[in-house]
Amino acid sequence: MFLTLFNNQKGEVLEHKGLTMLGRSGSEWVEPEPEEMIPLPRGASLVTLPGHIPVGLDKSERLTYCETDPSHSSQRVFAVAALLPQGFTRTLLPACVNSSSMEILPLLGYSAVGLKNDKIYVAAVQTDEHRKWHPTYYNTDGLPARINRMLKKHPRNRIYNQLAKCSLEYSCFTAQNIFYQRWEAGIPTTCTCNADCLGCISESHLKVDSPQHRLNFVPTVEEITEVGAEHLQNAREGIISFGQGCEGEPALNGANLAQAIIRIRQQTAKGTINLNSNAGYWDGIKAMCDAGLNAMRVTIFSCDQENYNNYHRPRNYALEDVKKAINYAGDKGLRVSLNLLTFPGFTDREDEIEQLLDFVGKNQVHAIQFRNLNIDPDYLLEQFPGGGQPVGINGMMHILQEEAPQVKLTSYTHPVE
Template sequence: MYKLLYADQLGRLYVDQDLLALGRSGEEYWEISEDEMLILPPGADLMLLPGRSPVGLNSDGEPEILECMEDGSPVCAVAAVLPAGYTRLLLPGYENSSHNAPVLPLYGYTAVGVDSLGQICVAAILTDPGEKWNPLNYNDDFLSNRIEKKRYEFPGNRIIEQLAVCSMNYHCLTAQNLFYERWEAGLPASPACNARCLGCISLQPSECCPSPQSRINFTPSVSELVELAAAHLSRASEAIVSGGQGCEGEPLMAYAVWSQAIKEIRRITNRGTLNINTNGGFTRGLDKLCDAGLDSIRVSLFSARTASYRAYHCPVDYDLDDVKRSLLLAKSYGVYISLNLLVFPGITDREEEMNALINLINEYNIDMVQLRNLNIDPDMLIPVIGGAASEVLGIGQFIDRLKRDCRHLIIGSFSHPVSGR
């Protein structure tokens, strides 16, 4: 049994002794079971949900809104934001306390509660241990020196300046890996995009919540991409270079420079993995990259159903059928395919969503699914997607279905080097 955790307006935390913690699946309140909870993992953050009152389970087994402190002052719901590798099982239990509740920033809000020992716990499971992505491996005292070293080695390379901002201001781990010369390093290249995703972290309409980072505002030259990518692939352990980062648009829109760059990189070194993170909508651009020697793609996907896909991704000049054509094309080249599945409790685990996704995975022989918590205000997403047409089974059962019905599939959270590189 987990007690309700809440906060006052100054952010001081309290435990309600009468109400049990509740989670949400979509708009439904769900009781939290012990097998759904973990002690708050290292690297997780607790966040206040302004304008939102916590909801707990009372002694009658009914949801109850906690509206104020004993002195009448307002209270605030609390959620956790998980580190990489953890998959959220339930949204936090809350109700908007006013019609003017602010839109929440783009984070993956997770249900919390307090156990009998007073430990804060979260409704989540560890999907991929991923020690490489432990925050303790990053942001050391020498990062700024490493950035200066790269600037000296590659003077005038504008990508370094972009990644320096991402590393120091946004603490982006893939950006930092370029300077640490290890693992997966991101190289942004495209300021343009052919989708208008609701949860885009680099560009949002002015009336929406602010984006947590700024999008690149230039297209790098072929030489800028080549010199950084070739150096990283030649030197780094378990080296991956990835186009399609959070600080850019759709990398296939920059196919002209990327295709030339891939050819040049492979003339210099055959080491490491060349990867593109993409929405997969621009099949002609993907064809150019695959023909040039691309090793792997990670395709972002909210839903394998056309209506839900359109509602979230808001594609401009393509549709889900184009994405499927891209999957087929990539397979024809022998490219390793991962889905970057944007997971949201109450939507991803709807029966109709699961069936469509499993059919897509098996039909196109997808190699891996990377489970990623969708960073968005739940009240911004749910009204757009609409209600379920069938039963909601829970994220845990959703993962079990993937394991049962897609026996070949690797389930994790991170990109891995392609075998043979």
């Protein structure tokens, strides 16, 4: 049994000794199974859900709202959730109710938490090794000096200035890796997009601010080449990725990116060139694949046509175009991954799993990267209220391993060997 946690008016996270923790799967409040909970991993953080009060079970197993501090009945409390580091996929949402109908939660990936034996647990499963993305390796004291050195080395390259902003203002790890010269590094290149995704983090379509501002210039081929070649020549296990949180759809800039890929490969054969994309713009995808792209990660909320359209709201493309791009990339020898936007109670529904299995069975998908969807749960479920029975995130992963053993289950992009 896990105890419910809450945040008091002093900002302290405390347990309610008389309230058993609940989690949330879709619209249902559920008691977590032991395999759905793990000790809070290093690098995770606890956050308050403003305007939301926790829900649990009292000693008579009655559903109970925790509106006030049990030790100070005059003081209000709020629900608590965890934000997971890379490499972990949440299994349950926090069980809470919105006490203020005006409050839409910021675009974050909230996971249920509870206390057991004086230790905080979170509803999650580890889906990848997370050392490279551990927060201890980022935002270090030496980062500003590294940024200044790179800006002095490349004073006219606007991409480095954008990445400096992303590093210092947004604490973006892929931006910081450019300056640490290691692992996967992002190169933003595109202002526009061909979709209006509900959970877009650079151009909000909800009544909540986006956590990032979108790129406001189009880099030259020379600027892109300079950043990409510099990283791949010098980085440990280097990856450059087009398609970042601060930009639109990079394939729309595919002509320039294709030229940059060719020029980068003229300077170095090292490392992996990756594209994060919705794969909806065929001309751009084809040009980049032909130029020497190594890997492509395709973001997808659902493999069901109607649900796909309702979430991604594509402009001038359809899910069939995405399939065409995936298979062309596979034919060209690229490693193709799905960036599966994962939401407990939706992604693990039986009908969604069937559609996903059909998709990976008929198209050249080599891996599924589980990405915790950053969005207010109440808002999302207003858009997708019905559907099949959830089997649990752990259950879904077991089904995928059994039914599609050729597809690797992971959390992020790895170097192409």
